[in-house]
Amino acid sequence: MTGQPSDRKSGLTTGEPAIVSASIMSRLLSCVALLLLALVPRPATAQSAADVAAARELFIEGAALAKTGRWSEARDRYQRSLALKRAAITRYSLGVAQMSTGALVEALESFRAFVREPDSNTSAPYRGPATDAITELEQRVGRLTIVIAPAEIDGLEVWLDGEAVPVAALGRPRLVNPGTHTLSAVAPGYLRQASELTMPEGGSQQLAITLAPAPSDPSPLLDEHEPPDPGAADPGGFPVLPVVLLGGGAALLTVAIGVGVAGLSQAQDAPSSEGDEADDARTKALVADVLGGGGIVTAGVGLVLLLIHSNDATPEPGAVGLWTAGSVAGLEVSF
Structure with missing residues (x-):
């Protein structure tokens, strides 16, 4: 300007x-x-x-x-x-x-x-x-000459104080009131530009705007740096479900053993194989069998899932995994 x-x-x-x-x-x-x-x-x-x-x-x-x-x-x-x-x-x-x-x-x-x-x-x-x-x-009155570069842009739109200025009027003195004026321009393929000036009474000024080309479409570049999908599975993450199933199965087995020991002790102390004490002992033995079976099944499912996860993932520090050697299997933690 x-x-x-x-x-x-x-x-x-x-x-x-x-x-x-x-x-x-x-x-x-x-x-x-x-x-x-x-x-x-x-x-x-x-x-x-x-x-x-x-x-x-x-x-x-x-x-x-x-x-x-x-x-x-x-x-x-x-x-x-x-x-x-x-x-x-x-x-x-x-x-x-x-x-x-x-x-x-x-x-x-x-x-x-x-x-x-x-x-x-x-x-x-x-x-x-x-x-x-x-x-x-x-x-x-003031006289303002508006100059837009580059010249002869197709689709050029120019506004002075929010009112459209015909392209044919560019480059010639334009009557304006004294005071502050805002000029803006835009065209297809160019960024919108704006500028201000203050026109004194009887003044004559020129206001020039140079339009900068708009950047090319950046969408192809985004594919190379596209952020990962938060909903996608992370094969290298902590195997939460297998570990929970293993832990739950172990807990059920522990409870089953406790109930079974209590039932066995009660059966030994019973005066006869009939009566209330003998019935309670048999009930506890049945509960222990059910809990033990559930614990074995739960732990077995967790063990299978952990094995699958361990084969697909690369161990990270702190990750829990399953190892096998012939007929022997065990858990390991990576550090």
Whole structure:
């Protein structure tokens, strides 16, 4: 972004611009006050009477707001009135409100449109003040030249303060209001770029943006570094299920042995092979057999799973594995 202060001269001596500006504004305000008494021109036949009546009411509201210095609200009323009924007086009044709210470019175009209107008894008294306002505003508006590189990009889109700028308007001075402006641009195959500048009154600057090519599609590179699937089995991990089954089987066998020993002791102490004590001893022996069988089956399943896991996995430090040598098998822990 480059900034070049304007070297245009006003042609006036020191202090004179402020005096002339105040004089012009005074005349404009006087004209606005007179507009309260102005009649809206006769409507065209294509417009409804209701729309013309609404335009007249909005115009009167705008003039009353302007008299009290509420220019933003007056500007809104004039814009709405003009949308309903095109009238030279309304356009002139809108230009005054725009100028008073800092919308200098919009005011300049409103006054230019007003002076192009045919003279009438209503609008003739305001032609002089409008011409003076045009002369002043042409000195106060900023001129911004937008340059986008590389040139002639297909599909180029440019925005200034959120409003689209036609490609045909690039490279030429563009009227802007004094203040801060944001320029952004984008095109297919290029990254979006944005830049800001502050335009002084009467300034002339250039704002350049160079679009950088967008990076190529990185998706093929991601395949080589794709993270592992969290749900995939890890063959080298700790064999949780086999170890749990082995432990559970061993616990059942331990309980079975305890219950069996208790039943055997109770059977030896029983006075006879019949009676309650003998029955309890037999019950404990049966429970011990069931628990022992369950423990053997559970431990056997765990042992088989551990053997399968040990054959498929590479031992890691701390991993528990199964070793076999002929008819002998055992557990080992890797360090």
